[in-house]
Amino acid sequence: MEEKFEPKIAAFVCNWCTYTGADLAGTSRLKQEANARLIRVPCTGRIDPVFIIKAFENGADGVLISGCHPGDCHYNAGNFHARRRWILFKNLLDFIGIDSSRLYFSWVSASEGKKWVDIVDGVIDAVRIKGPFKQYKKMNKEIEIPVAVEEGVSVK
Amino acid sequence: MNELKQICKDALTEKKARFIIGYKEDKNKRVKPFIAKTPEDAEKLTFSHHAVNNLAVYLSRFKNNIDGKIGIVVKSCDLKAVTALIQENQIKRDDLFIIGVNCSGVVLDVAKEFNKDNTQIKCKYCQAKTPPYYDALAEESKEFEMPDDDQAELMAKIDKMTAEERLEFWNAEFEKCIKCYACRQVCPMCYCEKCIVEKSEPQWIDSSSTSRGNFSWNIIRAFHQAGRCIGCHECERACPMGIPLTLLTRKMGMVAFSEFGYRHGTSLTEPTLIGTYSTSDKEDFIK
Amino acid sequence: MEELIISNDNLKKIVHELLNNDCRVIGTTAENKFKEIESADELVLNPGSVPTGSSFKEYFFPKTEPLFFYKQNHSNVDLFDPIPDKSKIVVLGAKPCDAAALPIISKVFNWDYKDDLFNSRLDNSLIIGMSCHYSDEFCFCNDIGGSPENMKGSDVFLKPLADNYFKVTSITPKGEAFIKEYQKYFEKDLGKNKPIERKVENPKHFDYDKVKTWLDNNFENKFWDTAGEMCLGCAQCAFVCPTCHCFDIIDEQNGSCAGRRAKNWDACQFSLFTKHASGHNPRDNQEKRYRQRISHKFKYYMDKFDEVLCTGCGRCSRGCPVSLDILQVVEEINSLPENSNSIQ
Known part of the structure; x- marks a missing residue:
């Protein structure tokens, strides 16, 4: 029996806008799919690309990053700095051959609950079509418990 | 002399x-x-x-x-x-x-x-x-015949590959890595007192030379050099395993130039690429 | 026992058979690298080649290997042993400076704790050494008890003869059993193939006893302030070295409830190597770390295990990004007065 694939999405969201926007979506009782795990950060400028790498390492099939619209940053310029970093990071992923289309970016303000729902659902649907991120999961081969061992007797 | x-x-x-x-x-x-x-x-x-x-x-x-x-x-x-x-x-x-x-x-x-x-x-x-x-x-200035830039040719070849081929190419290269950090130690731009791989609470980058650990180390090293690498090629020279590390850093330098018109190490006063921003940076990839 | 020889072609036939018998064959290739070869044609035995960039220690002491795996099981944690590596390993074309390293590091891996992972690989291995016809300004095997014909660490030893033949000597019972198993490929030595003469000289560089005495008495010496001054603190030297054996043990997670404990190469030139949890670092600069490297190789290991922790292969110096040359450092120590503190 083949299990239906449910993607895991790690969503890094800014405390001041998208997180509040997602909250608004909840209080407005808007329906959204439950595959995205929200990680609240103080600003998109706080997101080090190593977070994205770590998310993929730990089994994320897609990563969504969302923050304040340009000009709306609580700290004035955090999102501008972040945007510059992502341009470089996406180019690097492309050059190495990692599917950078599994990385999604959006600007969602505190009042855009509906936009948040649309974006999350869109990302989840897109990743569901792409399937599991096998490229990256393969890299865990040395760290995974070998199947032969797991089926045998475990030592305590 | x-x-x-x-x-x-x-x-x-x-x-x-x-x-x-x-x-x-x-x-x-x-x-x-x-x-x-x-x-x-x-x-x-x-x-x-x-x-x-x-x-x-x-x-x-x-x-x-x-x-x-x-x-x-x-x-x-x-x-x-x-x-x-x-x-x-x-x-x-x-x-x-x-x-x-x-x-x-x-x-x-x-x-x-x-x-x-x-x-x-x-x-x-x-x-x-x-x-x-x-x-x-x-020293006297001497003319010398510049050989062909074969790295640029290789880079163009990699650009033409499919994503899968590229990943295969880099996986084969990164697999060789033994984590001796010679690339980091010889790099004049790697001056952090505590490198990201040495941060263990949490361990952001695995210190093991596994596929995962090698991959994340090399990718993050290249990112930390993005727009900062000045192209002295010391990392590649020092690498005992012969990984073409400068392909990555040179590529990122080219991206920095094509996207932002920036070249590091050419001005004493210009703000650094990552240290600044422009309100007109491209954002066609952001919804 | 009668004298035996083998042709290069027959040696390759043995390799072919070994590969068919699920044996891991580690040999030197055309790029002069040790590699787990997939076909006998890849093997290139050249006694005149420079020692490979990296030694073959990774096949006995890998750069990373699991000690156990863990997985959360409700409120308990299950532990799993890794699959033991039982495959037979045959190393072909090891230079005397490579092969000699195994018995040296075996002493530390069998000191207070017996390292099963290392021992099982060593027990399942067969080392076919080959005499060396190479020497350059970095080589110094003969200064520390080795030689280009040294058979230490080899089970079978090959000496090149004319017309692509090798003279075969078996050294250990393992080697004898190997020759017996594949005896159809060996021929009697009728003296037809003349030995190839070694065209290079290995000059004498230093007197090891003198260096050891100096190291015994000069832990605090001005010499150390400049010896490692230019060292950048990478681990190129340690990781390509056939005798460097330091390791680190770390836990690595995979997802949220599972992971492994691993043993990884570590090196004394890293600043983190001696850093205490308190933040204090007893070797807080590169000069002290370089002193440790030299002292461990030429003094401490001798004190503890009666061996020099070096085989004189010169890999560390050939590859050093700042051309720090271990031989020149030891030569300099050799030229210092026994207790040079007094004349500072």
């Missing part, structure tokens, strides 16, 4: 520099980094096609105990690292006594003579044989 020795000797005698980071030739005729502390030491200083090291890597070590100026012998490519360190506020221009040397290419294989086939990759696209600024200039 006497000119370089004389300049350094004078600088040390007249206390223009407390010591001079330069090159000396050992008894096996290997040219290696050396610190001249006295005018007599200056006699040992030398420069040749075999002076491959980028000595700017030593600057970060001395930045906190400055008691007089640091003298440093630099080629034009190495000077970019000095400029970048000044630009990134790691060291002050006034604390340096820069002895520029006219360079006509350095060797790839130090055991062999310099010639067209034994040239560092960086020399194949070198723009300036003479350092743009200095406190003293030594």
Whole structure:
């Protein structure tokens, strides 16, 4: 029996806008799919690309990053700095051959609950079509418990 | 040659520099980094096609105990690292006594003579044989025949590959990595007191040389060099496993130029690429 | 026992058979690298080649290997042993400076704790050494008890003869059993193939006893302030070295409830190597770390295990990004007066 694939999405969201926007979506009782795990950060400028790498390492099939619209940053310029970093990071992923289309970016303000729902659902649907991120999961081969061992007797 | 020795000797005698980071030739005729502390030491200083090291890597070590100026012998490519360190506020221009040397290419294989086939990759696209600024200039400028830039060809080839082929190419390269961190240690721009791989709460990058650990180390190293690499190719030269590391850093430098028109290590005052932003940066990938 | 020889072609036939018998064959290739070869044609035995960039220690002491795996099981944690590596390993074309390293590091892996992972690989291995016809300014095997014909660490030893033949000597019972198993490929030595003469000389560089005495008495000496001054603190030297054996043990997670404990290469030139949890670092600069490297190799290991922790292969110096040459450092120590503190 083949299990239906449910993607895991790690969503890094800014405390001041998208997180509040997602909250608004909840209080407005808007329906959204439950595959995205929200990680609240103080600003998109706080997101080090190593977070994205770590998310993929730990089994994320897609990563969504969302923050304040340009000009709306609580700290004035955090999102501008972040945007510059992502341009470089996406180019690097492309050059190495990692599917950078599994990385999604959006600007969602505190009042855009509906936009948040649309974006999350869109990302989840897109990743569901792409399937599991096998490229990256393969890299865990040395760290995974070998199947032969797991089926045998475990030592305590 | 006497000119370089004389300049350094004078600088040390007249206390223009407390010591001079330069090159000396050992008894096996290997040219290696050396610190001249006295005018007599200056006699040992030398420069040749075999002076491959980028000595700017030593600057970060001395930045906190400055008691007089640091003298440093630099080629034009190495000077970019000095400029970048000044630009990134790691060291002050006034604390340096820069002895520029006219360079006509350095060797790839130090055991062999310099010639067209034994040239560092960086020399194949070198723009300036003479350092743009200095406190003293030594060595005569010599013309040399620039070989073809075969790295650019390889880069174009990689660009044409499919994503799967590219990943396969890089996985095969990263698999070789043994995590000796020679790439980090020789890099003048890697001056963090605590590297991201040494941060263990949490362990952001696995310290093991597994596929995962090697991949994340190399990708993050390349990212931390994005728009900061000055192209001295020391990482690739130092890598005992022969990983083409500069393909990544050079590519990121090209991206920095094509996206933002920025080249690191070319201006003492311009804000750094990551240290600034523009409201008109492209955002067609953001919904 | 009668004298035996083998042709290069027959040696390759043995390799072919070994590969068919699920044996891991580690040999030197055309790029002069040790590699787990997939076909006998890849093997290139050249006694005149420079020692490979990296030694073959990774096949006995891998750069990373699991000690156990863990997985959360409700409120308990299950532990799993890794699959033991039982495959037979044959190393072909090891230079005397490579092969000699195994018995040396075996002493530390069998000192207070017996390292099963290392031992099982060593027990399942067969080392076929080959005399060396190479020497350059970095080689110094003969200064520390080795030689280009040294058979230490080899089970079978090959000496090149004319017309692509090798003279075969078996050294251990393992080696004898190997020759017996594949005896159809060996021929009697009728003296037809003349030995190839070694064209290079290995000069004498230093007197090891003198160096050891100096190291015994000069832990605090001005010499150390400049010896490692230019060292950048990477681990190129340690990781390509056939005798460097330091390791680190770390836990690594995979997802949220599972992971492994691993043993990884570590090196004394890293600043983190001796850093205490308190933040204090007893070897807080590169000069002290370089002193440790030299002292461990030429003094401490001798004190503890009666061996020099070095085989004189010169790999560390050939590859050093700043051309720090271990031989020149030791030669300099050799030239220092016995207690040079007094004349500082």
